[in-house]
Amino acid sequence: MTDGFDRGAIILVPPIGMAMGIFEALSRALIERGRPIVSWELGDVGGDRATFYDHVSSYDEICGRIADALNALCRGPCSAVSLCNGASILAQIQRKALFEIDKSAIVGPYFHLANLDHNSIYEKTLMPLLAKAGEGSAAAAKMIHKILNSGQASISSRKDQVVKAHxxxxxxxxxxxxxxxxxxxxxxxxxxxxxRGKVALFYCLDDEAVSHDYFLTIAEHLVEASRYIYRSGGHYAVFDDSELVADVVNFLIREEVYSG
Structure with a gap:
């Protein structure tokens, strides 16, 4: 793999700070179909030390490092899958790419739209505290940790471990x-x-992080993109929703999506 890919590789783009484990089921399905996977880890994202953030401290640095590595590795047309603001990272990669990304499956798409109100559950409950933590408030960080790691929200499954690692x-x-x-x-x-290229948007109506109105605004700016809507599955359906995973694989490999 260090020799690079001439064509056919599939790039996996997780949200900012999230481990590649979110794509476990999808990775297995693609490898079983004979497709090479391109992924990266910049260090553990959780635990007692924030090791991921020892390596990268900003969105621009994340995008720059990934784009440089992919330009060194990929030579021919590739495909891509993103989750949440991984769509933003993927778009930044395409701006800088020296190779073609001819097909992209965008799951639960998120771009930061400064002039659009966003009423998702996460935006209303988590983001105000994250904004305070971003200003250096240790108290806000402790409150977020307490909310997301106690009671019914405690880490109790492999999915919880992946989703909440950061x-x-x-x-x-x-x-x-x-x-x-x-x-x-x-x-x-x-x-x-x-x-650019062929784009398909995959969205669950019960997405906790991206509201339906917000999704529709993003979709309206990708007028040629296909849309696949699911009644349930949540924001992290790509981890364990077999129907959505199968549809993403079919789009990337055969462009035939049977559900949604």
Whole structure:
């Protein structure tokens, strides 16, 4: 793999700070179909030390490092899958790519749209605290950690471990919030159009992080993109929803999507 890919590789783009484990089921399905996978880890994202953020401290640094590595590795047309604001990272990659990304499956798409109200559950409950933590408030970071790691929200499954890895300690919450500061100060409306090639949007109506209205606004700026809507599955359906995973695989490999 260090020799690079001439064509056919599939790039996996997780949300900012999230481990590649979110794509476990999808990775297995693609490898079983004979497709090479391109992924990366910049260090553990949780635990007592925020090791991911020892390596990268901002959105721009994340995008720059990934784009440089992919330009060194990929030579021919590739495909891509993103989750949440991984769509934003993917669009930044396409701006800088020296190779073609001819097909992209965008799951639960998120771009920061500064002039659009966002009424998702996460935006209303979590983001105000993250904004305070981003300003250096250790108290806000501790509150987020307490909310997301206690009672019914406690980490109790492999999915919880993957989804909440960057929020399992107050230190990692604080570092995550500070890495998002610059990202959430920009407007990415124009960036949406950087997603080139064939694009398919996959969205669950019960998405906790991306409201339906917000999704529709993003979709309206990708007028040629296919849309696949699911009644349930949540924001992290790509981890364990067999129907959505199968549909993403079919789109990437055969362009035949049977559900939604």
């Amino acid at each position: 929020l399992v300690s107050p230190d990692s919450v604080l570092a995550y919030a500070q890495a998002l500061v610059g990202y959430r100060q920009r407007d990415e409306l124009d960036l949406i159009g950087e997603l």
